[in-house]
Structures are given as C-alpha cells and as structure tokens.
Amino acid sequence: MRDWMILCDFDGTIAVDDVTDALLTKFAAAEWMRIEADWRAGRIGSRECMTAQVALIDAPQQAVDALLDSMIIDPAFPAFIADAVRMGMSVTVVSDGLDYAIRRILAGYGLDHLPIRANRLLHDGDRGWSMRSPFASPACAAASGTCKCRIATDQAPTLLIGDGQSDFCVAGTADYVFAKDRLIEHCRTKGIPHSSIADLRDARRLLPRLPELAGMATVFS
Ligand SMILES: [Mg+2]
Numbered sequence: 001m002r003d004w005m006i007l008c009d010f011d012g013t014i015a016v017d018d019v020t021d022a023l024l025t026k027f028a029a030a031e032w033m034r035i036e037a038d039w040r041a042g043r044i045g046s047r048e049c050m051t052a053q054v055a056l057i058d059a060p061q062q063a064v065d066a067l068l069d070s071m072i073i074d075p076a077f078p079a080f081i082a083d084a085v086r087m088g089m090s091v092t093v094v095s096d097g098l099d100y101a102i103r104r105i106l107a108g109y110g111l112d113h114l115p116i117r118a119n120r121l122l123h124d125g126d127r128g129w130s131m132r133s134p135f136a137s138p139a140c141a142a143a144s145g146t147c148k149c150r151i152a153t154d155q156a157p158t159l160l161i162g163d164g165q166s167d168f169c170v171a172g173t174a175d176y177v178f179a180k181d182r183l184i185e186h187c188r189t190k191g192i193p194h195s196s197i198a199d200l201r202d203a204r205r206l207l208p209r210l211p212e213l214a215g216m217a218t219v220f221s
C-alpha cells in the first residue's frame with residue numbers, strides 16, 4: 001500500500017470550523033461580508049476574495065494567536081495520521097486557508113511537521129495583515145489562492161480528502177476521493193470515484209480498503 005499520496009483539506013475537514021471565517025468575524029471590518037457575497041455569487045475567485053478580506057484584519061498577533069488556539073480539529077485526525085504513516089502513505093495538508101493559522105493549530109496537536117501548502121499570511125508587526133498565494137495557478141479556472149490541482153502530481157496515486165469548493169478542481173484528477181459535505185454532490189454530479197464520509201473517523205475506517213476502493217492493482221508490501 002506504499003506510495004499513495006494523501007492530499008487533505010484543512011477548513012471543514014481537519015478543522016471543524018472555517019478558521020479564516022472565524023478570524024474575519026472577530027477581527028475584520030464588516031466590509032468582509034460584502035466581499036464574501038461577491039465570491040459566493042461567482043463574481044470573483046477565492047484568491048481575490050481572501051486577499052481583500054485579510055487586508056481588513058485589524059488585530060495584534062497575540063489576539064490572533066488566542067483565537068487560533070481556541071479552534072478545534074476533528075478528534076480522529078491524529079490517529080488518522082498515525083495510521084497513514086504506518087501504511088507508508090504521505091499526507092500533505094492542502095488548503096485555500098492561511099498557512100500560519102494551520103501550522104499553529106496543528107502544533108497544538110504535535111502535528112506541525114506535516115507539509116502544508118496554503119496561502120501565506122504575513123503580519124506587519126503591529127495590527128496589519130496581508131496574504132500572498134505562492135500556490136495559485138493562472139492555468140486553473142477556479143481562481144483559488146491555493147490551486148490544489150497544481151499541487152497534485154502524477155508520480156503517485158492520490159487520495160483527496162475534502163469537503164468544499166476549494167477541493168473541486170483537484171477532485172477530477174485525484175485517483176480517489178473521500179468526500180464530505182458539498183464535495184459529495186460534486187463527485188456524484190461529475191462521476192468522480194469517491195466514498196462519502198461524515199468525518200475523519202470514517203476516513204480512518206476506509207483507509208485500509210483504499211486500493212480496493214480505487215480499483216487499482218496495488219502491490220502490497
Ligand atoms: Mg474545506
């Protein structure tokens with residue numbers, strides 16, 4: 001079962017709630033919701049949306065850290081990682097959220113050694129914040145900050161675990177998908193091979209059956 005590469009979404013999949021939304025709700029001017037409406041209506045991509053929203057955050061680092069430290073993750077995630085490692089699979093956290101937030105939250109569980117591909121959150125040292133998108137892809141129609149289809153490689157069979165719109169573009173190229181919430185309907189509509197999950201406990205239960213589910217002649221070692 002070696003060589004499988006797992007791409008795991010963060011907000012709504014590892015983190016129970018959307019961390020960026022929590023930061024904006026607490027620290028950004030109300031204008032962030034108007035920008036959010038533009039994104040929901042499809043007038044702008046998530047990269048443009050989040051870049052504008054993060055610039056509205058007005059908070060010292062200490063306050064941001066305190067909020068991040070109150071965010072909780074799916075309780076099955078640490079055991080899921082342990083299982084994946086035991087099975088020789090690699091796990092990369094791929095997120096259209098903010099790298100600093102993800103790393104800090106994972107550090108609370110001793111899991112910040114996992115590779116993270118996400119938007120970069122920058123702090124001006126006072127109360128100002130900004131966002132960069134090192135993993136954006138001009139080639140992808142999704143116009144995400146982090147384009148997950150750019151991070152996937154064809155060097156290893158790929159399992160995507162995710163729940164929402166930021167997972168749509170890569171779902172079509174992954175070898176198999178563990179889908180939650182809105183991603184379930186997307187996979188159904190597009191005929192993408194997937195299993196529906198309610199949480200990471202389900203993902204953990206399905207993981208040993210992955211090669212069988214994906215229908216691949218994987219060599220067990
Ligand atoms: Mg998500």
Ligand SMILES: [Zn+2]
Pocket residue numbers: 137140141142147148149150169170
């Ligand atoms: Zn993409």
